[in-house]
Amino acid sequence: MKPPMKPIYIRAVGVAAPGLQGWAQARPVLAGAQPWQALAETPYAPQLLPPNERRRAPPGVRQAFRAAEDAQSACSMDFSQLAAVFASSDSDLTVMDRINRALAEPVRAVSPTDFHNSVHNAAAGYWSIAVGCRQPSTAVGGYDGSFAMGLVEAAALVHGDGLDVLLVAFDVPPPPLLAACRPLACAGSIALVLGSEPGAGALARLHLSLADAAESSMPDADLEALRVGNPALRGLPLLQAIARGGAARVVLTYASACNAVLEVEPA
Amino acid sequence: MNALAISHYTVTTACGPGKAALLQALRGGRSGLRHGQFEAGAIDSWFGEVAGLGQPLPPQHAAWDCRVNRLLAASLQQDGFSEAVAALRQRYGAARIGVFVGTSTSGVQQAEFAYRDRNRAGNRLPDWFDYRRSQSIHVPAEFARLLLGLSGCCMSISTACSSSAKVFAAAARAIRAGLCDAAVVGGVDSLCLTTLYGFNSLQLVSAEICRPADARRKGISIGEAGGFAIIDPQWSGPAPALLGYGESGDAHHMSTPDPEGRGAQAAMQGALDRAGLAPTAVDYINLHGTATQANDLAEDRAVCALFGEAVPCSSTKGWTGHTLGAAGMVEAAIAMLCIEQGLIPQSLNTEVPDPQLHGAIVRQTHQATVERVLSNSFGFGGSNCSLLFGRLV
Numbered sequence: 001m002k003p004p005m006k007p008i009y010i011r012a013v014g015v016a017a018p019g020l021q022g023w024a025q026a027r028p029v030l031a032g033a034q035p036w037q038a039l040a041e042t043p044y045a046p047q048l049l050p051p052n053e054r055r056r057a058p059p060g061v062r063q064a065f066r067a068a069e070d071a072q073s074a075c076s077m078d079f080s081q082l083a084a085v086f087a088s089s090d091s092d093l094t095v096m097d098r099i100n101r102a103l104a105e106p107v108r109a110v111s112p113t114d115f116h117n118s119v120h121n122a123a124a125g126y127w128s129i130a131v132g133c134r135q136p137s138t139a140v141g142g143y144d145g146s147f148a149m150g151l152v153e154a155a156a157l158v159h160g161d162g163l164d165v166l167l168v169a170f171d172v173p174p175p176p177l178l179a180a181c182r183p184l185a186c187a188g189s190i191a192l193v194l195g196s197e198p199g200a201g202a203l204a205r206l207h208l209s210l211a212d213a214a215e216s217s218m219p220d221a222d223l224e225a226l227r228v229g230n231p232a233l234r235g236l237p238l239l240q241a242i243a244r245g246g247a248a249r250v251v252l253t254y255a256s257a258c259n260a261v262l263e264v265e266p267a
Numbered sequence: 268m269n270a271l272a273i274s275h276y277t278v279t280t281a282c283g284p285g286k287a288a289l290l291q292a293l294r295g296g297r298s299g300l301r302h303g304q305f306e307a308g309a310i311d312s313w314f315g316e317v318a319g320l321g322q323p324l325p326p327q328h329a330a331w332d333c334r335v336n337r338l339l340a341a342s343l344q345q346d347g348f349s350e351a352v353a354a355l356r357q358r359y360g361a362a363r364i365g366v367f368v369g370t371s372t373s374g375v376q377q378a379e380f381a382y383r384d385r386n387r388a389g390n391r392l393p394d395w396f397d398y399r400r401s402q403s404i405h406v407p408a409e410f411a412r413l414l415l416g417l418s419g420c421c422m423s424i425s426t427a428c429s430s431s432a433k434v435f436a437a438a439a440r441a442i443r444a445g446l447c448d449a450a451v452v453g454g455v456d457s458l459c460l461t462t463l464y465g466f467n468s469l470q471l472v473s474a475e476i477c478r479p480a481d482a483r484r485k486g487i488s489i490g491e492a493g494g495f496a497i498i499d500p501q502w503s504g505p506a507p508a509l510l511g512y513g514e515s516g517d518a519h520h521m522s523t524p525d526p527e528g529r530g531a532q533a534a535m536q537g538a539l540d541r542a543g544l545a546p547t548a549v550d551y552i553n554l555h556g557t558a559t560q561a562n563d564l565a566e567d568r569a570v571c572a573l574f575g576e577a578v579p580c581s582s583t584k585g586w587t588g589h590t591l592g593a594a595g596m597v598e599a600a601i602a603m604l605c606i607e608q609g610l611i612p613q614s615l616n617t618e619v620p621d622p623q624l625h626g627a628i629v630r631q632t633h634q635a636t637v638e639r640v641l642s643n644s645f646g647f648g649g650s651n652c653s654l655l656f657g658r659l660v
Binding site for chain 2: 004040053089099100103109111112114116120121124125126131133134135137138139142145146149152153157160173176177178182191198212224256258
């Protein structure tokens with residue numbers, strides 16, 4: 001047997017989901033100190049994007065930025081020096097819907113902006129422009145296992161390549177035509193800043209391994225509905241363990257016969 | 268980093284199924300690109316189409332049937348690849364072998380068909396459309412994992428045209444971090460209207476055959492391809508090896524490369540640094556070389572800034588077309604063929620070299636001692652990846 005993987009430190013958290021509007025507000029809700037409430041959703045304009053890119057950014061990218069900017073707001077690290085992993089099941093099906101509608105018409109007039117927004121790494125590209133980051137960035141998608149897939153790649157960047165990493169998982173509901181084939185209950189995103197050292201103010205330490213184990217659920221029915229309603233929010237059990245602050249074992253949906261097992265401890 | 272053995276690899280392109288067909292085409296200077304329409308009524312262009320994808324998948328995999336999965340299944344059957352994975356499974360166990368697959372569009376062609384067939388009055392897609400097993404970006408990795416009987420860590424990477432170069436980097440670091448012991452890496456992308464009309468909307472599709480590094484180059488010819496490789500850190504026989512990799516972001520523009528090529532240069536430097544090698548150690552550079560004005564110029568600047576103007580370099584997209592999310596894997600396979608066969612391929616279809624380019628563009632395919640090859644892959648969103656291949660020593 002190989003020795004277990006070295007620990008990963010969580011340096012910052014960001015979250016955006018119904019009733020979870022930023023880590024500062026979400027933390028006591030996830031810890032069970034305050035009840036979850038379905039707060040009204042407000043549109044979000046990314047703060048870090050230059051005006052041209054802000055105008056062109058589709059809903060998926062905006063949702064990704066919402067959690068990433070939340071994580072950044074409470075973290076002293078230089079985000080232009082972080083490697084970035086963007087994990088999303090579907091990236092942005094509103095864009096794909098417009099392209100596929102155009103392709104079904106005789107003239108097939110695809111919008112160039114839609115096309116460059118259709119790449120799965122659109123959020124990663126916008127992010128690198130927003131923070132001037134030339135560090136490695138990537139975009140992964142694992143259907144309902146997307147959050148864990150992003151976490152696995154982030155862990156490999158931390159311990160395989162020695163980098164500090166921003167992980168952003170995000171997904172937004174598809175437009176009506178595609179919603180029947182890929183129903184998502186809500187928009188959601190989670191951002192984590194991960195490193196091999198605790199630094200100042202690390203929130204938790206975790207050990208990652210892979211096993212054919214049953215996934216964790218959220219004890220609260222409203223929060224469980226969020227978890228199963230959006231692939232990015234499959235990461236909520238990890239955020240709950242961080243919010244509670246004790247030691248916990250959580251298992252996140254990843255791939256068939258292979259889930260992500262996290263031993264979470266206070267940093 | 269320690270060199271990682273590539274114990275087996277395979278590639279299927281418009282030049283034919285398997286490595287031998289591609290090698291033969293490279294030696295003979297025969298392009299796999301053909302002029303025409305790959306779908307009735309679509310734009311005339313030059314395409315790198317893989318033959319024989321008309322047959323549906325066998326009944327046990329009928330739920331996964333779509334062009335990209337047919338291409339994936341066909342490519343896994345070449346060069347004894349599936350058998351080699353079975354042997355690997357015996358040695359490491361299914362749960363310790365990772366699967367890392369790059370694609371840009373996965374099975375989006377099924378969505379194109381579904382939208383055409385949709386019930387417009389009822390605003391419904393047809394019942395046969397299965398998003399989960401066609402359009403989802405995760406489909407190729409999941410289907411490969413199913414076909415190969417593997418159950419370890421799994422990564423679907425989709426960073427446009429650098430996707431299947433980055434799988435080598437992701438697998439190398441996952442092995443180093445202890446997430447898996449060995450890896451199957453690959454890339455697959457199939458022809459579809461989304462990319463044809465998408466690139467056309469940006470005026471990047473050439474009406475003529477693509478001419479990388481040519482003064483009159485007009486853009487890309489789109490191709491399709493599938494390819495796979497086994498990274499086996501314990502392999503001890505003679506084999507090509509991944510010596511280094513470098514990844515970077517341009518932080519410049521969503522669909523245009525940084526004209527200074529700074530991100531590209533950082534990726535190439537990263538690959539050299541990981542290998543612990545100087546630029547002089549590289550015998551040949553397989554360029555990203557899409558044959559767009561902007562790419563070839565920016566890449567040339569980056570190459571010359573790092574390597575000077577003497578290292579032989581060429582794009583092989585004149586043979587295969589730009590296979591997008593599969594390009595990294597296709598060109599990794601070409602890099603390994605060049606090392607194993609002592610081959611330096613010409614820049615096919617280049618007639619009048621662009622005087623603005625200062626790199627040593629190869630005009631004639633020739634034999635040479637090739638110990639190390641650098642392969643570049645750059646994608647939309649400024650996603651850059653360079654891979655350095657050599658021999659296991």
